Amino acid sequence: MNAEWQAVWLTFKLASTTTLILLIIGTPIAWWLARSRHWLTKPVAALVALPLVLPPTVLGFYLLLLLGPQGPVGRLTESLGLGTLPFTFEGLVLASVLYSLPFTVQPLQNAFENVSGRMLEVAATLRATPWDRFFTVAIPLARSGFLTAAVLSFAHTIGEFGVVLMIGGNIPGETRVLSVAIYDQVETLQYDNAHWLAAGMLVFAFSVLMCLYLINGRMTRGEQHDL
């Protein structure tokens, strides 16, 4: 079972790291997509949404080429003495961030679009600078969007398989996450172990989504009172 716990821990570490990075880079992207009228918002929105429709293997394949020793990014990381990213935990984080990006950006963008411009104007007439308005008005009013974004990104990262297989492989303690471990066990006909992990994930996924809907339902009801 030790190898299985290692896979659980690695998955948790990967999902947390990915979610944290996604919230940091997803927030400004979502804000820009929600507020700007620049023509570039459309192509950028399409780019961000790509992982929703592409087979994960396509994303993994191109990342492998890009990051591998022959790829431009791979050459750069090697010349910097960092080695190449494929088949490392860092490489897996990078792939997960790209793969789960729409699950962060889209809920945040929706939430920011629902923050009325009037509230930001009010804050401006009350002497708040643009940054101040963002942190004291936009973020608190978009809080349900942040919760949704964090939960979906976390859960989606846990559930990924194709990208991991392409770019991470199956190195215990480094890239062997839950979904790969389950695949492995089924391949080698260890159905008992596979059940143990698979059922655990099922319960986990259901509980997370259930909590999300409950909390979001409460928040939305709270906001309706405000109108």
Add this chain to the structure above:
Amino acid sequence: MTSDNRIHIQLCKHLGAFALDVDLTLPDRGVSVLFGPSGCGKTTLLRCIAGLTRADGVLTMNGEVWQDDRKFLPVHQRPLAYVFQETSLFPHLSVQQNLTYGYRRVPANERHVSLDQATEWLGLQTLLARMPDRLSGGERQRVAVARALLTSPRLLLMDEPLSALDEASKRDILPYLDQLHARLAIPVLYVTHSRDELARVADHVVLMDQGRILATGGLADTLTRLDLPGSQDEDTGVVVEATIAERDREWHLARADFSGGQLWVKDTGQALGSSIRLRILARDVSVALSVHDDHSILNTLPATVGERVPTGHPAMTLVKLMVGQTPVLSRLTALSASNLALEPGKRVWLQIKSVALLD
């Protein structure tokens, strides 16, 4: 800096087919009301002054430049406060947190209004811990006004602050606004399309139509100008500033003295000597050549006929009459005006059927 303590506004803004083109100087105290029909650009002008909408032009306040060719002071750096038309409280903050939002962002040595003062002025003592969704419409707007005042603004902008409220809420908030008028030594720019609000709060009137200023001036002068659009409306009339001078306890009446005469009005409990505003609608004023006492009308005043204009309907005419220095309008049929031979300078008697006490 210069000793010019007025507000100069010279702004230009095109929004599709609509063009705002304004060149205006406002006094540095008192309530200036931007008055005009919906869509005439009142709110746009207010937003441009606040910096919420970017317009071309020059804006100076007490000689300090807020905007010109090279400079555009962003909203949060302009020492103004803005009260919006509909509820604008932050839903995620309590009343107290809403009130201190702007207050905390003003340097301590620039604060002229304390939290206790603002709370007392607008009667918010019992509401501080509540969330905005637990307030009535009138209460929310009172919180919004207090929150605006707590930034110690040098200019207060109010965009139809009462229009989203029902009649009861309006009556609830108006006395608070009247008091502010006396307490604040800052200019207030108040947007409305309601003649009632105009008559009640204005010291100075800016009449707007289709993005342009039609006229500016004192309340009495502007309301009695017959050449302006709206002067021929059904509810056109004048506002008279008066003082309560005597009380008739038996009949529950009060005598209001004004420059040129006196009027008996319903006694609403104002102290002797207090200033009030009276509104006299043109349709409630009739004209006679001699005094009679065989009718029910209480207020009869001597007056001199002034200019006369036709109204929208050929049967009706509008006459300006001077009671001492105070102008009063009368709306009567062209036939009556002709029968009475109402020529400028003629001495007549006014019979005033109804006088509305505004505050």
